[in-house]
Amino acid sequence: MRFNLEHVGGLETMTSLHQSEHLATGLLTGIPEEAGRFASDVIAPLAKVGDTVGSIHNADGTVTSPPGYKEACRQFVDAGWPASGFPEEIGGGGLPWVIGSAVQEMMITADMAFSLRTMLTGGTVDMIHQFGSEEQKATYLDRLVTSEWSGTMVLTEPHAGSDVGALTSKAASADDGTYRVQGTKLFIPWGEHDLSDNIVHVVLARTADAPPGTKGISCFIVPKYLVEADGSLGERNDITCVSIEHKIGIHSSPTCVLSFGENGDGAVGYLIGEENQGMRYMFTMMNAARLGVGFEGLALSERSYQQAALYAKERLQGRTVGGPPGETAPIIKHPDVRRMLMMMRANIEAMRGVLTKTALALDEARYHPDEAVRHEADNLASILTPISKAWASDLGVELTSIGIQIHGGAGYIEETGAAQWWRDSRIAPIYEGTNGIQAQDLAMRRIPLDGGDAIRKLLESVGKDAGALAGDLRPIGDRLLAAAEAGGEGTMTFGAWLMGGEYNDVLAGATPYLKMMGDTLGGWMLAIGAAAAAAGPEGYSEEFLADRIATASFYAEHILSTVPALKASATAGSAGLYEIDEASFA
Numbered sequence: 001m002r003f004n005l006e007h008v009g010g011l012e013t014m015t016s017l018h019q020s021e022h023l024a025t026g027l028l029t030g031i032p033e034e035a036g037r038f039a040s041d042v043i044a045p046l047a048k049v050g051d052t053v054g055s056i057h058n059a060d061g062t063v064t065s066p067p068g069y070k071e072a073c074r075q076f077v078d079a080g081w082p083a084s085g086f087p088e089e090i091g092g093g094g095l096p097w098v099i100g101s102a103v104q105e106m107m108i109t110a111d112m113a114f115s116l117r118t119m120l121t122g123g124t125v126d127m128i129h130q131f132g133s134e135e136q137k138a139t140y141l142d143r144l145v146t147s148e149w150s151g152t153m154v155l156t157e158p159h160a161g162s163d164v165g166a167l168t169s170k171a172a173s174a175d176d177g178t179y180r181v182q183g184t185k186l187f188i189p190w191g192e193h194d195l196s197d198n199i200v201h202v203v204l205a206r207t208a209d210a211p212p213g214t215k216g217i218s219c220f221i222v223p224k225y226l227v228e229a230d231g232s233l234g235e236r237n238d239i240t241c242v243s244i245e246h247k248i249g250i251h252s253s254p255t256c257v258l259s260f261g262e263n264g265d266g267a268v269g270y271l272i273g274e275e276n277q278g279m280r281y282m283f284t285m286m287n288a289a290r291l292g293v294g295f296e297g298l299a300l301s302e303r304s305y306q307q308a309a310l311y312a313k314e315r316l317q318g319r320t321v322g323g324p325p326g327e328t329a330p331i332i333k334h335p336d337v338r339r340m341l342m343m344m345r346a347n348i349e350a351m352r353g354v355l356t357k358t359a360l361a362l363d364e365a366r367y368h369p370d371e372a373v374r375h376e377a378d379n380l381a382s383i384l385t386p387i388s389k390a391w392a393s394d395l396g397v398e399l400t401s402i403g404i405q406i407h408g409g410a411g412y413i414e415e416t417g418a419a420q421w422w423r424d425s426r427i428a429p430i431y432e433g434t435n436g437i438q439a440q441d442l443a444m445r446r447i448p449l450d451g452g453d454a455i456r457k458l459l460e461s462v463g464k465d466a467g468a469l470a471g472d473l474r475p476i477g478d479r480l481l482a483a484a485e486a487g488g489e490g491t492m493t494f495g496a497w498l499m500g501g502e503y504n505d506v507l508a509g510a511t512p513y514l515k516m517m518g519d520t521l522g523g524w525m526l527a528i529g530a531a532a533a534a535a536g537p538e539g540y541s542e543e544f545l546a547d548r549i550a551t552a553s554f555y556a557e558h559i560l561s562t563v564p565a566l567k568a569s570a571t572a573g574s575a576g577l578y579e580i581d582e583a584s585f586a
């Protein structure tokens, strides 16, 4: 992680953006080390009990978290980790996104379900910070920033999932400037629990006479307990946790069905910003949440990889080619097991590079003093965000599945613990906008940015870095160049379809297109790392640097080599998808 920050992720750019003294490089890399200790010692032991015991919904509507969660949560808040990534002006630690995301990765690796509460609280903080009134900021922010209170993002309804615009929850204006919110929401993680005194829900609903679809959605703060003028907790709001879902994974995160206002004329809600602007507000903060979900894919792959690598060294099975009769070799010696481990390792390093690059773009878009640089960074972040979310979360499922495969039958048995990372990872391609929706977003809205210039510039940068690789790194450069060229050709086809109104063709190819782009950008990050390693920077062993280069070579041979073939699928068009009559399915 340190090498990624220092030589791939652009730590230098970051420190030049953040002038404050406590963000000097030495301290910046020290923070992730400290976070790593906390994550290993305090959070990681929760994952197993969280998975096996889970959160429990009681008859009175309360939810009890698994044993140990309350104590760990208290330590987490007291140590200041949840606050570390928020801006200093609202009581946060002011860590740049790049470092904050390294901390986030480790907390998710330790226990994804535990970390989800903090991630959603982060969304609530961003929303109130950016769009809330001064009074709302004064009432809620300080205790949300520390995670002393937790937050949720409440969009989904039974008939309104991907199509958020179909939601029907209502918000009626009351005489005193507040609103009364009524409706049933589902799939709300940590929507009810016993880890904090208050839960601040950010709820999407429609006011009277709101236009249909996404244009008529407003955003409300609906707290579990109303907050008095002196900051103390007042009356219980009319919010009922009807049930919690039985899920494949993240068992300690209670996924709640919440009923707002079922006992009277509605739960008390406070409008954020203006009526009918809710979707606009949501969109501006989705980048952080989507990147966070990409980190879930990475973090669980890392956890799975660490466990699989240990197992592969311990498990004795079979002879090596040319080995002595009766030999029982550790399975790590077999080529196919090596291939699986390399697949995990190379993709993990690639993901970490791309996600860090996205975090850096988000930081630059926010903090860079030069308006033109901010604009370019904003474009880059817009392109990288759906890729980071979908490519990394799909890889999370694929790599954690390989982690099980390395364990053989033992991987399919729950006691081994290998399956949990795969089960936990499975939600990431679904929530925060399914990966299909991310791919559409990339193809339909991000390719046209600045008339196509933004994505062209990105691919040109990849090509330029690929062309600069020399000597032993040349084969990596060749594979990367071929991938970037295939990406460029695919993008041209999509551009032409978009101009010609051939939207079904774009939508049909969007998912393989996103995969092409993700794999190419992953290869780019590994190539940058390989070039840095070849220069022999101080602070790293020769063996470590050689391993970086070997990993980049593996990625080039086994993953970049497949990108041109993906172009065929991405640009095949939609006609073939509709040849079989709908009635013939199943």
Ligand SMILES: Cc1cc2nc3c(=O)[nH]c(=O)nc-3n(C[C@H](O)[C@H](O)[C@H](O)COP(=O)(O)OP(=O)(O)OC[C@H]3O[C@@H](n4cnc5c(N)ncnc54)[C@H](O)[C@@H]3O)c2cc1C
Binding pocket: 120, 153, 154, 155, 156, 160, 161, 162, 163, 186, 187, 188, 189, 247, 255, 427, 430, 431, 432, 433, 434, 435, 436, 437
């Ligand atoms: C554990 C968990 C946590 C969650 N957390 C939250 C949360 O914090 N807040 C919240 O509000 N919601 C949350 N959700 C809900 C989640 O965001 C939705 O499940 C998700 O957006 C998909 O909606 P859906 O389930 O209705 O699926 P659908 O929208 O019915 O989608 C089904 C399939 O159809 C595809 N599809 C749908 N529409 C289109 C289209 N136009 N074009 C192409 N393909 C399409 C989808 O990609 C998907 O493959 C959570 C869900 C779960 C299970």
